[in-house]
Amino acid sequence: MKTIINQSVIAKITFVFVALITFFQNNAMAIENLGVPEDYQMTYQSAATPNMADITWFHDLFLFPIILGITLFVTALLIYVMVKFNAKANPKPSRTSHNSLIEVLWTVIPVIILIAIAVPSFRILYTQQEIPVDADLTIKATAYQWYWGYEYPDNNGMYFDSLPLEGDELTEGKLRLLSVDNPLVVPAGAVVRVQVTSADVIHNWAVPSFGVKMDAIPGRLNETWFKVDEPGIYYGMCSELCGVRHAYMPIEVHVLDEAQYIAWLNKAEQEFAYADFEIENPQLAKLIN
Numbered sequence: 001m002k003t004i005i006n007q008s009v010i011a012k013i014t015f016v017f018v019a020l021i022t023f024f025q026n027n028a029m030a031i032e033n034l035g036v037p038e039d040y041q042m043t044y045q046s047a048a049t050p051n052m053a054d055i056t057w058f059h060d061l062f063l064f065p066i067i068l069g070i071t072l073f074v075t076a077l078l079i080y081v082m083v084k085f086n087a088k089a090n091p092k093p094s095r096t097s098h099n100s101l102i103e104v105l106w107t108v109i110p111v112i113i114l115i116a117i118a119v120p121s122f123r124i125l126y127t128q129q130e131i132p133v134d135a136d137l138t139i140k141a142t143a144y145q146w147y148w149g150y151e152y153p154d155n156n157g158m159y160f161d162s163l164p165l166e167g168d169e170l171t172e173g174k175l176r177l178l179s180v181d182n183p184l185v186v187p188a189g190a191v192v193r194v195q196v197t198s199a200d201v202i203h204n205w206a207v208p209s210f211g212v213k214m215d216a217i218p219g220r221l222n223e224t225w226f227k228v229d230e231p232g233i234y235y236g237m238c239s240e241l242c243g244v245r246h247a248y249m250p251i252e253v254h255v256l257d258e259a260q261y262i263a264w265l266n267k268a269e270q271e272f273a274y275a276d277f278e279i280e281n282p283q284l285a286k287l288i289n
């Protein structure tokens, strides 16, 4: 009898517990701001891609300790020299000008340190620059003075402009100088190849939490890529001084799970369908038609 009661109590508690978890999970379904800068931030934004995780590791756990060690070592040497060999403590200076052992050491040790830094550095550079040939999705980002345009060549050339929200358009949850009217939308877990170009001056397509920063150059198609597993909103900005409204061309990327992405795509393909715009030059019109 006692065990039956205990079992039913346990079952009830489990039920309440599961219900609570489901409730909070459902609430968490709303897409979250993940790649956002924080006030007075000095460190990197948390990594959303494997590349950015590598960059963060390289800086925080590899380069920074080496820099710290060298700085402390040089500071200690300076203090030692100032105390031990100042004019008062050491009135008769030594005339020594060469020491082969020390000269070899201060050449060889820095070389070893530089080689140690170069190995992981080249590996990270390589994975950044090596564009996956079998990307799941290709996006073409075109920079304009001063907004971005996104084209989905895989989806009948669907295209839309992405302009920053102005003061009165900033509704609840929108961020000044970061939120846009039409964000770039990609599926979670997909390898996204981004082709970057510009229609006027040099801009730069940069999203800090992706570890991506690629120049947008007129007449040239640069490529970069990212893969984000966690659905959420990630922000970036144009990172090449491009004119008076340089600060007003943010990048907002929505990473959606598969089902949400397909739902968005179905809607977007109608809203942003490639329009056969009227060709004003009659000679050009004849050529095309």
Ligand SMILES: [Cu+2]
Pocket (backbone or CB within 6 Å): 143, 146, 202, 203, 204, 238, 239, 240, 241, 242, 246, 249
């Ligand atoms: Cu720009």
